[in-house]
Amino acid sequence: MAVSQLVGAKIHRREDPRLITGHGHYIDDFTRQGAAYVAFVRSPHAHARIKSIDITDASKAPGVAGVYTARDFKGQLAGTHPAAPAFVAEKKYIPERFPIAEKEVCYQGEIVAAVLADTKGQAADGANLIQVDYEELPAVMDLEKALKDGGPKVHDGAADNVSWDLTFTGPDVTDAAFKEADVVVKQRILQNRLAPVPMEPRGVLAEYETYDKKLTIWMSSQSPHFIRLFVSGAMGLKESQVRVISPDVGGGFGSKISPYPEDYLVPALSRLAERPVKWIETRTESIQNATHGRGQYYDVEVAAKTDGTLLGLRVTQFLDVGAYCGTFSAFQACACLMAGGAYKWKGISARTIGILTNRVPTDPYRGAGRPEATHLVERMVDLVAGELKMDPVEIRRKNFIQPQDFPFTQNFGLVVDSGDYEKALDVAVKLAGYDDLRKKQADLRKQGKYLGIGLSTWIELCGFGPSAATAPATGGIALVESAQVRVTPTGSVIVYTGTHSHGQGHETTFSQLAADQLGVPYESIELRHGDTSEGTAFGYGTYGSRSLAVGGVAISKAVGKVIDKGKKLAAHMLEAAEEDVVYEHGSFHVKGSPDKAKAFGEVAFASYGMSLPEGMEQGLEAVAYFDPPNLVWPFGTHIAVVEVDAETGSAKLEKYIAVDDCGNIINPMIVDGQIHGGIAQAIGQALYEEVVYDEDTGQLKTGTMIDYMVPSAGEIPPMSLDHTVTPSPTNDLGVKGIGEAGTIAASAAVINAICDALSPLGIKHVDMPATPDRLWHMMKGTSK
Amino acid sequence: MAPAERRLEGIRSMKHKVATTVNGRRHEHEVEPRLLLVHHLRDNLGLTGTHIGCDTSQCGACTILVDGKAVKSCTMFAVQAEGKSLTTIEGMAKDGELHPIQQAFWDEHGLQCGYCTPGFIMAAAYLLAQNPNPTEDEIRKGLEGNLCRCTGYVNIVKAVQTAAKTMSTAPARKTTVAAGGN
Ligand code: FES
Numbered sequence: 001m002a003v004s005q006l007v008g009a010k011i012h013r014r015e016d017p018r019l020i021t022g023h024g025h026y027i028d029d030f031t032r033q034g035a036a037y038v039a040f041v042r043s044p045h046a047h048a049r050i051k052s053i054d055i056t057d058a059s060k061a062p063g064v065a066g067v068y069t070a071r072d073f074k075g076q077l078a079g080t081h082p083a084a085p086a087f088v089a090e091k092k093y094i095p096e097r098f099p100i101a102e103k104e105v106c107y108q109g110e111i112v113a114a115v116l117a118d119t120k121g122q123a124a125d126g127a128n129l130i131q132v133d134y135e136e137l138p139a140v141m142d143l144e145k146a147l148k149d150g151g152p153k154v155h156d157g158a159a160d161n162v163s164w165d166l167t168f169t170g171p172d173v174t175d176a177a178f179k180e181a182d183v184v185v186k187q188r189i190l191q192n193r194l195a196p197v198p199m200e201p202r203g204v205l206a207e208y209e210t211y212d213k214k215l216t217i218w219m220s221s222q223s224p225h226f227i228r229l230f231v232s233g234a235m236g237l238k239e240s241q242v243r244v245i246s247p248d249v250g251g252g253f254g255s256k257i258s259p260y261p262e263d264y265l266v267p268a269l270s271r272l273a274e275r276p277v278k279w280i281e282t283r284t285e286s287i288q289n290a291t292h293g294r295g296q297y298y299d300v301e302v303a304a305k306t307d308g309t310l311l312g313l314r315v316t317q318f319l320d321v322g323a324y325c326g327t328f329s330a331f332q333a334c335a336c337l338m339a340g341g342a343y344k345w346k347g348i349s350a351r352t353i354g355i356l357t358n359r360v361p362t363d364p365y366r367g368a369g370r371p372e373a374t375h376l377v378e379r380m381v382d383l384v385a386g387e388l389k390m391d392p393v394e395i396r397r398k399n400f401i402q403p404q405d406f407p408f409t410q411n412f413g414l415v416v417d418s419g420d421y422e423k424a425l426d427v428a429v430k431l432a433g434y435d436d437l438r439k440k441q442a443d444l445r446k447q448g449k450y451l452g453i454g455l456s457t458w459i460e461l462c463g464f465g466p467s468a469a470t471a472p473a474t475g476g477i478a479l480v481e482s483a484q485v486r487v488t489p490t491g492s493v494i495v496y497t498g499t500h501s502h503g504q505g506h507e508t509t510f511s512q513l514a515a516d517q518l519g520v521p522y523e524s525i526e527l528r529h530g531d532t533s534e535g536t537a538f539g540y541g542t543y544g545s546r547s548l549a550v551g552g553v554a555i556s557k558a559v560g561k562v563i564d565k566g567k568k569l570a571a572h573m574l575e576a577a578e579e580d581v582v583y584e585h586g587s588f589h590v591k592g593s594p595d596k597a598k599a600f601g602e603v604a605f606a607s608y609g610m611s612l613p614e615g616m617e618q619g620l621e622a623v624a625y626f627d628p629p630n631l632v633w634p635f636g637t638h639i640a641v642v643e644v645d646a647e648t649g650s651a652k653l654e655k656y657i658a659v660d661d662c663g664n665i666i667n668p669m670i671v672d673g674q675i676h677g678g679i680a681q682a683i684g685q686a687l688y689e690e691v692v693y694d695e696d697t698g699q700l701k702t703g704t705m706i707d708y709m710v711p712s713a714g715e716i717p718p719m720s721l722d723h724t725v726t727p728s729p730t731n732d733l734g735v736k737g738i739g740e741a742g743t744i745a746a747s748a749a750v751i752n753a754i755c756d757a758l759s760p761l762g763i764k765h766v767d768m769p770a771t772p773d774r775l776w777h778m779m780k781g782t783s784k
Numbered sequence: 785m786a787p788a789e790r791r792l793e794g795i796r797s798m799k800h801k802v803a804t805t806v807n808g809r810r811h812e813h814e815v816e817p818r819l820l821l822v823h824h825l826r827d828n829l830g831l832t833g834t835h836i837g838c839d840t841s842q843c844g845a846c847t848i849l850v851d852g853k854a855v856k857s858c859t860m861f862a863v864q865a866e867g868k869s870l871t872t873i874e875g876m877a878k879d880g881e882l883h884p885i886q887q888a889f890w891d892e893h894g895l896q897c898g899y900c901t902p903g904f905i906m907a908a909a910y911l912l913a914q915n916p917n918p919t920e921d922e923i924r925k926g927l928e929g930n931l932c933r934c935t936g937y938v939n940i941v942k943a944v945q946t947a948a949k950t951m952s953t954a955p956a957r958k959t960t961v962a963a964g965g966n
């Protein structure tokens with residue numbers, strides 16, 4: 001790599017000028033001449049049979065261009081919602097899912113009809129005139145009841161409600177550890193169901209050109225190529241006939257990866273109506289229909305010795321799948337594989353059960369499985385420490401996987417590439433002033449005040465991810481990443497990546513990377529993404545903290561190929577042997593004679609001219625795919641300081657410290673921003689957020705931002721950040737992902753702090769969200 | 785259609801004239817009475833920098849200035865803006881010069897996906913007009929009507945602090961839009 005000037009520097013984001021002046025292009029900013037608007041009629045019931053749909057009034061309403069029900073889509077769309085088998089080879093039951101319900105609705109919000117009209121208002125008015133006659137069926141809401149034989153089924157007539165039941169490792173692998181144990185600690189740990197709530201809801205604008213048989217879809221998506229793959233398949237089109245453009249995306253957090261019913265229906269409507277069709281999700285539609293995250297509980301047991309040595313861990317995950325399997329819902333079972341955290345264990349047994357309910361499907365939400373794993377192991381370690389009257393810092397130090405152990409093969413055979421957990425812990429403990437905090441806590445306790453200090457020494461796996469692991473998990477397509485680098489005759493460079501930023505600043509980070517490696521000015525690099533008709537044949541999208549560690553490396557590889565060709569050409573121009581030509585600071589020169597040189601621009605220009613070396617084709621461009629040999633494994637220590645108000649039960653974050661290690665850092669400003677945002681989302685889960693359905697009727701009770709509390713600036717505390725740098729050996733850049741780290745780490749730190757605060761009251765465990773109401777009841781001993 | 789619905793339809797389609805000054809330019813339009821101001825700005829005036837993030841006036845993505853006051857433009861009907869002077873995010877940068885608040889959001893990385901950003905910038909403009917030297921706490925309280933899902937607010941608060949500093953030392957706009965780089 002060239003001498004770094006840009007990599008590691010706080011470069012202002014180049015996407016910002018348009019975004020801060022109101023000139024971004026989000027999905028609702030697009031329209032097409034003659035577009036019709038669609039409003040969807042959705043089931044008000046969690047579970048019901050559709051007896052009839054009366055469209056008479058709606059069809060006659062002003063501006064209405066057409067009313068469509070399931071039957072109309074029969075010749076238009078084929079197949080069922082894609083659900084990756086992920087780890088769950090023994091998956092037994094993936095219910096069929098058509099984008100629009102015909103006979104039975106299985107969650108509140110499921111689409112039953114579509115009204116097309118000239119304006120948004122007319123479409124909504126028309127939708128209000130549709131009369132659906134439903135016969136209500138019992139809603140399956142409770143996971144334990146759902147597992148019982150003979151009870152109601154999520155899908156009428158199904159054999160049971162179990163989507164999967166997989167034992168990764170049986171209890172036998174932990175028998176020895178539990179036999180040896182001095183203490184055994186057991187706990188059930190809940191993971192509240194969360195709504196991702198990107199500030200920009202979803203939206204789709206589709207234009208099917210009847211005579212060209214071409215479809216263009218504009219939508220807010222983290223993975224436009226996957227959408228092209230699925231939608232073309234369902235519509236009976238070739239991928240080459242479909243173009244998906246995902247412009248500026250206003251946040252996603254996992255909820256804009258998988259295809260949704262509307263992603264099929266809007267293009268199909270355009271083909272049916274022979275005009276462009278647009279749909280923009282309302283916030284209520286979003287909370288009701290965008291896939292949820294978490295929604296699980298765990299039964300956990302830990303065996304340990306009196307000196308704090310951790311021995312064995314037994315985990316069963318009960319996961320609320322919702323009414324249908326999300327495309328990647330089974331991925332959340334990776335919580336089991338990550339349950340050991342940063343520690344050494346003699347044995348871990350793990351079983352995951354995916355249970356269907358009459359709720360909207362769950363799918364990955366920022367962290368997907370890793371926040372749950374961190375939360376459970378960090379909670380359990382604290383419970384053991386409490387039992388043994390050990391300091392939470394000490395028990396962690398005692399059990400960490402040590403620097404010399406890496407690469408470390410953990411209990412499930414995954415190879416942790418690198419780490420230095422104690423180093424991050426040390427920095428965090430110092431930054432927090434841990435010893436002083438403990439003194440302060442003791443003083444405050446004497447005054448009847450509840451101050452708590454909570455740790456989370458988190459690790460995660462990200463950067464998906466080796467073809468060998470991911471191709472079987474997705475049912476064929478490996479999660480690698482592609483890049484294309486095109487050099488124009490005048491030496492400017494366009495870099496295409498198959499990832500797609502939804503706030504992560506790829507236009508900046510990737511340009512820094514490419515500019516440095518090429519040794520050309522940052523300004524001469526242009527980064528493009530989000531359009532399936534540009535760049536490589538396939539891209540894999542942005543999720544799972546993979547964009548830099550996989551996509552960035554692919555860019556670096558493509559740049560390398562361009563330099564290699566440039567070297568050949570420069571050698572020819574300089575009349576030197578190729579081996580004697582070196583590339584430095586944007587110029588090719590002969591080893592030892594720096595003035596025998598050709599600038600990058602000169603070589604680029606020459607590549608489009610005549611007199612190329614024998615056999616060389618014109619042009620200077622390259623495509624590269626990067627298939628990482630392993631996942632990457634970031635880690636860190638977070639410390640939360642919380643005071644719980646004795647009168648109100650309200651938990652206030654006094655301090656938040658985060659020391660994270662994501663290997664080499666390209667743009668520290670962007671990295672810190674990712675951590676801030678991730679922490680805020682986990683604080684939301686820990687203290688405020690929960691999707692609540694009525695347990696009997698399945699009615700969503702938190703369908704607006706009034707009821708679903710996304711924290712504001714008043715709830716989120718200031719944060720102090722620091723880093724350690726342990727370069728990843730998995731890729732040439734030495735980088736690891738950081739997009740999800742904050743969310744993976746923080747809920748455990750916050751809840752551990754609350755439990756620590758309330759320990760004088762004998763409270764050992766608190767579930768999320770730790771609302772004032774819940775804490776107040778626990779403190780009063782009236783439990784909640 | 786039932787008579788009541790027909791009556792309602794009549795009211796809906798009855799158009800009203802609304803004249804506003806937006807970012808210094810006068811506009812006149814005929815609008816349905818139920819049209820929200822935010823839709824008027826976006827759909828009739830093509831000012832798509834004002835965003836919509838909710839249905840219940842929680843998120844603040846649609847914040848603009850109405851006669852100098854921060855208002856969530858989804859809480860007003862277009863007809864209520866009759867005769868008023870509005871500033872949207874598009875009116876903040878002048879002649880290629882960023883407003884100091886915009887510059888500060890850029891400098892401090894006060895945005896990620898950027899969807900909430902126009903609303904935050906407008907809310908901050910009002911906050912700083914009311915209180916040119918806010919404490920961190922006052923900034924956090926003052927921005928409670930706006931939600932951001934990406935930044936954790938840390939750098940938004942910093943941006944407002946930085947803007948307050950620049951605005952108090954250099955009241956005239958000195959900043960320029962640099963060409964895409966550092
Ligand atoms: S759109 Fe106006 S407050 Fe959310």
Ligand code: FES
Pocket residue numbers: 199250251503894895896897898899900901931932933934935
């Ligand atoms: S920057 Fe994405 S919501 Fe604020």
